[in-house]
Amino acid sequence: MKKKSSAPRQSLGNFLPKLVVAPTFVVAVIFIYGFMFLNAWLSFSSSRLLPTYDWAGTIQYEKLFANDRWWVAAENLMLFGGLFIVICLLLGLFLAIFLDQKIRAEGAIRTIYLYPMALSFIVTGTAWKWILNPELGVQRLVREMGFESFTFDWLVNTEMAIYTVVIAGVWQSSGFVMALCLAGLRGIDDNIIKAAKVDGASMPLIYRKIIIPGLRPVFFSALIVLTHIAIKSFDLIVALTGGGPGFATDVPATFMYTYSFTRGQIGLGSAASMMMLMAVAAIIVPYLYSELREKKDEH
Amino acid sequence: MKISKLFLSISLALGLTAGAQAAEIEVLHYWTSGGEAKSVAELKKMLEAKGHDWKDFAVAGGGGESAMTVLKTRVVSGNPPAAAQIKGPSIQEWGDEGVLANLSAVAQAEGWDDLLPGVVADVMKYDGKYVAVPVNVHRVNWMWVNPEVFKKAGANVPTTWKEFFVAADKIKAAGMTAVAHGGQPWQDATMFESVVLGVAGAEFYKQAFVELDPEALNSPTMIDALKTFHKIKNYTDAGSPGRDWNLATAMVINGEAGMQFMGDWAKGEFTAAGKVPGKDYICTAAPGTSGDFTFNIDSFVMFNLEDKEQRKGQNDLASTILSVPFQEVFNLNKGSIPARLNMSMDKFDDCAKLSAKDFVKTAKANTLVPSMAHGMSTFSSTQGAIYDTVTEFYNSDSISAEEAAEKLVKAVAAAKY
Numbered sequence: 001m002k003k004k005s006s007a008p009r010q011s012l013g014n015f016l017p018k019l020v021v022a023p024t025f026v027v028a029v030i031f032i033y034g035f036m037f038l039n040a041w042l043s044f045s046s047s048r049l050l051p052t053y054d055w056a057g058t059i060q061y062e063k064l065f066a067n068d069r070w071w072v073a074a075e076n077l078m079l080f081g082g083l084f085i086v087i088c089l090l091l092g093l094f095l096a097i098f099l100d101q102k103i104r105a106e107g108a109i110r111t112i113y114l115y116p117m118a119l120s121f122i123v124t125g126t127a128w129k130w131i132l133n134p135e136l137g138v139q140r141l142v143r144e145m146g147f148e149s150f151t152f153d154w155l156v157n158t159e160m161a162i163y164t165v166v167i168a169g170v171w172q173s174s175g176f177v178m179a180l181c182l183a184g185l186r187g188i189d190d191n192i193i194k195a196a197k198v199d200g201a202s203m204p205l206i207y208r209k210i211i212i213p214g215l216r217p218v219f220f221s222a223l224i225v226l227t228h229i230a231i232k233s234f235d236l237i238v239a240l241t242g243g244g245p246g247f248a249t250d251v252p253a254t255f256m257y258t259y260s261f262t263r264g265q266i267g268l269g270s271a272a273s274m275m276m277l278m279a280v281a282a283i284i285v286p287y288l289y290s291e292l293r294e295k296k297d298e299h
Numbered sequence: 300m301k302i303s304k305l306f307l308s309i310s311l312a313l314g315l316t317a318g319a320q321a322a323e324i325e326v327l328h329y330w331t332s333g334g335e336a337k338s339v340a341e342l343k344k345m346l347e348a349k350g351h352d353w354k355d356f357a358v359a360g361g362g363g364e365s366a367m368t369v370l371k372t373r374v375v376s377g378n379p380p381a382a383a384q385i386k387g388p389s390i391q392e393w394g395d396e397g398v399l400a401n402l403s404a405v406a407q408a409e410g411w412d413d414l415l416p417g418v419v420a421d422v423m424k425y426d427g428k429y430v431a432v433p434v435n436v437h438r439v440n441w442m443w444v445n446p447e448v449f450k451k452a453g454a455n456v457p458t459t460w461k462e463f464f465v466a467a468d469k470i471k472a473a474g475m476t477a478v479a480h481g482g483q484p485w486q487d488a489t490m491f492e493s494v495v496l497g498v499a500g501a502e503f504y505k506q507a508f509v510e511l512d513p514e515a516l517n518s519p520t521m522i523d524a525l526k527t528f529h530k531i532k533n534y535t536d537a538g539s540p541g542r543d544w545n546l547a548t549a550m551v552i553n554g555e556a557g558m559q560f561m562g563d564w565a566k567g568e569f570t571a572a573g574k575v576p577g578k579d580y581i582c583t584a585a586p587g588t589s590g591d592f593t594f595n596i597d598s599f600v601m602f603n604l605e606d607k608e609q610r611k612g613q614n615d616l617a618s619t620i621l622s623v624p625f626q627e628v629f630n631l632n633k634g635s636i637p638a639r640l641n642m643s644m645d646k647f648d649d650c651a652k653l654s655a656k657d658f659v660k661t662a663k664a665n666t667l668v669p670s671m672a673h674g675m676s677t678f679s680s681t682q683g684a685i686y687d688t689v690t691e692f693y694n695s696d697s698i699s700a701e702e703a704a705e706k707l708v709k710a711v712a713a714a715k716y
Contacts, residue, residue, distance in 0.1 A: 048680070049392045050375060066713060068706070069687055135538030156482075156540040158695045245482055245540040246694035247687060261368040263683040264392060265714075 036277065043270035051266055060271040069247055070272065073255040076162050077279075080251065081230035083166045084173070088226055089219065091170065092177025097207065099178070100185045110182070113175040121172065125239025128168040129155070158248040161241055165233070165249055168240055173229060177222045184218035185211065220287070227283050231276060252276045324612040325354040325380040326599070327373075329366040330633075332545050335567060338632040345619050351612045356380055374398055379602035381613050385431070386598050387422060387675040393600060394425030400601040402429040405614045414621065414639050416662060419596055422675075430600060432620045433638035435630050437595040438654045439562040439670040440493045440588045443548065443569070444581040448475055448557040456583060460497055460527055463586045467534040470557045478531055479547040479556035482540035484690040486547075488672035488682075490560045491528050491689045497587030498524040501666035504591075508671035511681065511711050517704040525700035529693060540694070551580065560585055562595055562673070566634030566650055582650035584657075592661040595673040596638060684710035 046056040064070050095113055099106055131137040132155040142150040154160035188211055196206050234253040241249040252272055260269025330339050343353040358366035370383050393399055406429040423431045444456055452473035457463035467477035496504050499520045506515035548568040550556040569580050576582060599620060601613045619625055626637040631646060636655045644652050661667040669675035674682055688710050692703035
């Protein structure tokens with residue numbers, strides 16, 4: 001009798017955590033991996049205006065790779081992503097180092113730098129669109145100050161427009177990197193630095209040899225976050241340049257949106273988003289692999 | 300039983316069933332700018348007078364791109380609105396998907412075949428049956444002129460492209476912007492198609508943009524048109540990339556710019572600003588196109604609905620849209636002309652009267668052509684391909700007209716299959 005009464009309770013005890021986690025698990029499987037699979041399927045179909053689930057082979061990928069606009073978008077992502085990540089990391093690190101010098105009003109300055117992160121990219125994009133518009137913003141301001149020949153028309157220049165996206169993106173996200181780095185700096189053991197000082201090392205040397213290498217995990221976290229911000233940079237582009245002039249600032253995300261939703265070529269759009277998924281995977285998978293391996297080594 | 304009840308209650312809770320919104324006629328449209336919104340309000344009033352509830356489903360964005368995106372998600376999820384603003388060959392694309400309602404009953408009862416010009420009726424039919432109702436006919440190849448600016452610059456309103464550049468030079472020399480332009484791909488394409496029509500004529504236009512003939516797309520004539528088109532850029536201001544069309548119109552209204560190439564929906568902006576045609580502004584066909592007419596017909600497509608009440612509402616909506624009072628009041632507000640034939644044009648202004656006269660005239664002369672830039676001549680994929688090439692060429696100084704013509708052929712071919 002005793003056995004019988006305790007058996008269900010025990011099985012419930014075993015079962016309960018799984019039951020609680022199950023809905024989240026199911027939702028994740030369906031809405032992340034399920035839709036990923038669905039999208040992969042669509043990219044091999046002949047879908048146009050609405051999705052159809054037939055098999056068309058790799059024709060959508062062939063069309064994608066033959067498309068000039070796709071290559072502009074891919075190149076823009078490399079350019080924007082590379083510059084955005086590198087500048088954000090460097091700027092964030094320097095801001096953090098300067099803020100770490102025990103200056104007055106540190107809290108206030110930190111808040112000011114971090115604040116852009118609280119804005120949506122749409123707001124950032126719209127504001128910078130006005131600031132950079134040659135007829136409204138910086139160029140006009142400087143010209144009205146008397147410098148008649150001053151020209152700053154990157155926003156409307158096909159060759160330079162992508163760099164305005166970098167400016168706005170960096171403005172928004174470098175404060176966040178600064179916050180991360182600052183936390184990292186504060187976490188480094190003071191005793192090591194004191195010991196180095198006793199040994200006669202100069203401050204720049206200490207930063208170069210001890211502190212910055214110690215921030216490696218911070219850089220990794222920042223890199224992962226910045227990378228995915230860069231790849232999904234859709235709202236910033238839409239608000240700032242609308243992909244223009246022409247399609248000069250198109251990125252894969254806006255490309256995918258245009259073809260899937262406004263041009264009735266869902267198959268081609270799916271192929272483009274598969275390429276984006278591959279790009280993310282190419283960065284995330286080696287990272288996860290190295291992280292997981294490190295943990296195994298520790299145990 | 301239990302499971303189906305559970306699903307029912309879940310879907311009810313999420314508001315997914317169409318039954319929850321019965322007797323409401325939901326109409327998706329993208330008329331959100333000043334003059335346009337006024338026109339929609341009229342339709343709403345008339346439908347409500349017939350005892351139906353109008354549920355407004357407005358999605359902003361001049362070209363209707365965002366509206367179409369929203370529409371697709373609604374149709375895919377099995378919950379389409381009663382009616383949506385779709386036009387041109389896209390109606391055929393939607394017809395292929397098998398989601399459109401059949402309006403034959405109303406059409407026969409009211410004799411639509413006699414009310415509408417043949418060109419218009421053909422666009423509204425899928426598989427020989429009416430699935431859509433036309434609201435208006437827009438003329439796209441207009442040029443809007445501020446006579447005050449021309450007077451100050453000592454220039455004459457141009458009727459050919461040669462005269463255009465003479466006038467534009469004078470305005471530029473007088474320190475004003477000659478052409479108010481909004482640098483969005485659809486506006487670039489709107490200007491481009493007027494240039495092609497003016498430079499090469501209706502026959503060539505049809506070859507290039509309706510038949511998509513590769514030989515026409517990459518011909519000396521097309522290269523000529525591309526060169527003329529790119530030259531216009533010198534007469535626009537630096538702030539034009541990304542500008543909305545109505546802001547460009549405002550520049551002409553305020554006398555900051557001399558001309559704008561835009562369809563007659565721009566007239567709504569002039570009217571809303573209290574301007575009088577012929578006095579405060581001049582409407583004239585784009586240079587070289589006075590004998591041609593590029594049309595853009597707005598229409599409402601009806602979707603298949605289960606609910607009987609809603610279906611009745613749909614039919615009432617369709618007959619309201621084609622009714623004389625609505626066609627009159629709507630087009631007076633919108634700046635376009637009625638799609639319905641044999642209507643009195645007394646209340647319309649001179650621009651609309653000219654437009655209506657030219658519409659009938661060009662239909663007879665076979666110089667009435669569908670607008671490429673506004674999705675009347677091709678599917679959206681081909682239109683997009685042309686947009687890309689045109690807008691890239693216009694915005695870049697490093698692509699030659701010859702290269703652009705070659706790209707045009709390639710891009711159109713790629714979009715076809």
